[in-house]
Amino acid sequence: MMNLAALVHSLRCSLLHIESRLLQAAGLDRQLAPALAVSGPSLLPQLAGEEEREEQQSPEQPPGVLDGILWMAAPKKRRTIEINRTRRRADSKLLKVQPNIEPCPECGHLKQKHIMCGFCYAKVCRETAVIRQQIKAMEGGPLKAPTVETVVLYEGETPSQQDKDKRIVERPRKRPAWFSY
Structure with a gap:
């Protein structure tokens, strides 16, 4: 009977050891366990009484400079719908008329003055790409x-x-x- 109890104890210790090694390999600590946090004064009435006595004995402190920070940023009055609409539809938020738009002299598409037409630019890009492909075929490689x-x-x-x-x-x-x- 004694050997059987020793065998069960040894088996239990081995399983606990294996479990701790697996938890350690997974990055978990076996020592971590759920903790219970309780409020002290409600459980210990003598501490709550001491805090009340300290509050009565200490003179009232003047309000601090930072006490009103949370309520200072809140709006005091609601903006009217007229003001909100004026803000939303302000002249500065409307689309601006661009007086510098003209038709392209080559193709007739609209473009900005002093800027190449997008359609003509695409034509030039296509022709340049064909020329670059021909140059690449002539060279036979980028280092030649x-x-x-x-x-x-x-x-x-x-x-x-x-x-x-x-x-x-x-x-x-x-x-x-x-x-x-």
């Missing part, structure tokens, strides 16, 4: 680019004397009117 300037020649154009030392990219189409040389 020559250190000379690049000149784009369209169909029917011949290189000038200034273009002899430059890299020439030929495009098999007529030069667009907006693509100046």
Whole structure:
């Protein structure tokens, strides 16, 4: 009978040890347990009486500077609906008329003065992307680019004397009117 009790005790200790190791591996502490917090003066009436005596003995303190902070920021009166609507629909919040809008001289789309038209800009971007793809195909890689300037020649154009030392990219189409040389 004694051996059986010792065996059960040993088994229980082993299981507790395994449980503590698992909790430790999971990052939990086995020593943490739920705590009970109680209010002291309600349980201990002699302490509550001492606090009341201290309040009676101490003279009343003047109000502090920071006592009214919480109630100072609250609105005292409700804004009327007229004032709210005036604030919401103020002239400063309306859309401004832009006098600097004009039609593009090339395509006719609306644009701001002194700024390139968005439609024309997209055309230039497409043509530039095609030229860049052709240059990339000529080079064969990003690290094989020559250190000379690049000149784009369209169909029917011949290189000038200034273009002899430059890299020439030929495009098999007529030069667009907006693509100046």
